[in-house]
Amino acid sequence: MKFLITGGAGYIGTNLANYLLKENHQVVIADNLELGNKELVPKKAKLYVADLRDKRELEKIFIENKIDAVFHLASYSLVDESMKTPGKYFDNNIISTLNLLDLMVKFNVKYHIFSSSVSVYGNPEKLPIDENQLLLPSNVYGQTKKIAEEILSWYDKIYGIRFVSLRYFNAAGDDYGIGEKRKNETHLIPLLFKAALGSSEYFTIFGNDYPTKDGTAVRDYVHVTDLSKAHLLSFNYLEDGNKSEVFNLGSGVGKSVKEIVKIVEQITGNKIAIKIEERRKGDPAILIADYSKARKVLKWNPQKNIKEIITDVYGWYKE
Numbered sequence: 001m002k003f004l005i006t007g008g009a010g011y012i013g014t015n016l017a018n019y020l021l022k023e024n025h026q027v028v029i030a031d032n033l034e035l036g037n038k039e040l041v042p043k044k045a046k047l048y049v050a051d052l053r054d055k056r057e058l059e060k061i062f063i064e065n066k067i068d069a070v071f072h073l074a075s076y077s078l079v080d081e082s083m084k085t086p087g088k089y090f091d092n093n094i095i096s097t098l099n100l101l102d103l104m105v106k107f108n109v110k111y112h113i114f115s116s117s118v119s120v121y122g123n124p125e126k127l128p129i130d131e132n133q134l135l136l137p138s139n140v141y142g143q144t145k146k147i148a149e150e151i152l153s154w155y156d157k158i159y160g161i162r163f164v165s166l167r168y169f170n171a172a173g174d175d176y177g178i179g180e181k182r183k184n185e186t187h188l189i190p191l192l193f194k195a196a197l198g199s200s201e202y203f204t205i206f207g208n209d210y211p212t213k214d215g216t217a218v219r220d221y222v223h224v225t226d227l228s229k230a231h232l233l234s235f236n237y238l239e240d241g242n243k244s245e246v247f248n249l250g251s252g253v254g255k256s257v258k259e260i261v262k263i264v265e266q267i268t269g270n271k272i273a274i275k276i277e278e279r280r281k282g283d284p285a286i287l288i289a290d291y292s293k294a295r296k297v298l299k300w301n302p303q304k305n306i307k308e309i310i311t312d313v314y315g316w317y318k319e
Contacts, residue, residue, distance in 0.1 A: 167249065
């Protein structure tokens with residue numbers, strides 16, 4: 001099969017590209033390299049430096065390649081930033097999705113695997129979170145993912161483009177020699193390693209007054225390669241003739257920020273200096289996945305727990 005990965009030069013995208021190539025598929029990547037890393041794109045993948053908001057650039061990819069399915073990972077994804085510059089997020093995340101779907105219609109590509117987010121739930125009514133809970137995003141980033149899922153539903157009804165929306169919890173870990181490498185790092189685990197290994201003076205905890213056992217936010221972490229496996233399982237699910245569907249992807253285990261700090265300290269043997277600041281706008285207190293639907297329907301199970309994930313990351317940083 002020949003797959004198009006949008007945002008394929010990013011952290012999750014490069015992992016997915018390597019995984020699909022290992023499974024003997026062909027990979028085409030579309031990425032404007034604003035946030036992605038060209039040097040991490042696998043050599044066997046075909047890279048187009050293209051912005052999804054430019055329909056002409058995007059159409060060239062469909063003209064030159066017979067695409068069997070699209071894995072749509074490209075988006076802006078910072079919760080805090082989305083609350084400061086909402087227009088940027090609505091413009092990029094929605095227009096890119098619309099352009100992509102219109103070209104899928106034009107070139108008769110019928111399968112779409114969408115990179116969604118736990119952010120669509122906002123502050124959940126109950127824990128762990130299953131797919132039946134109301135979608136009430138508490139930030140603009142989550143709202144753009146909710147809108148994109150609604151658009152996908154309409155393109156399914158009108159044009160027969162079937163989709164799987166994968167609602168990621170927190171991706172972490174490394175594989176294929178690729179860890180989290182961003183121009184402006186905002187994610188918890190890489191920032192902790194920067195502090196633990198001396199490339200930053202301290203680690204900032206945003207909020208220690210959440211209604212949790214230690215006052216810091218609780219999140220569910222899932223290994224990036226486990227996410228990649230879920231993408232291919234989702235394509236197989238659609239190719240088998242099944243209806244469009246949504247799935248949560250997490251581990252089912254929540255860890256607070258302070259608990260993650262302790263794990264990194266234990267693994268590295270280094271004490272981390274902590275600075276406390278106010279909560280960021282739009283951050284829920286606790287997000288833990290109920291992934292039983294993915295386990296039952298896709299036969300997907302996450303393989304690595306948080307300690308194994310962090311140990312892998314430490315190995316990558318040492319290398």
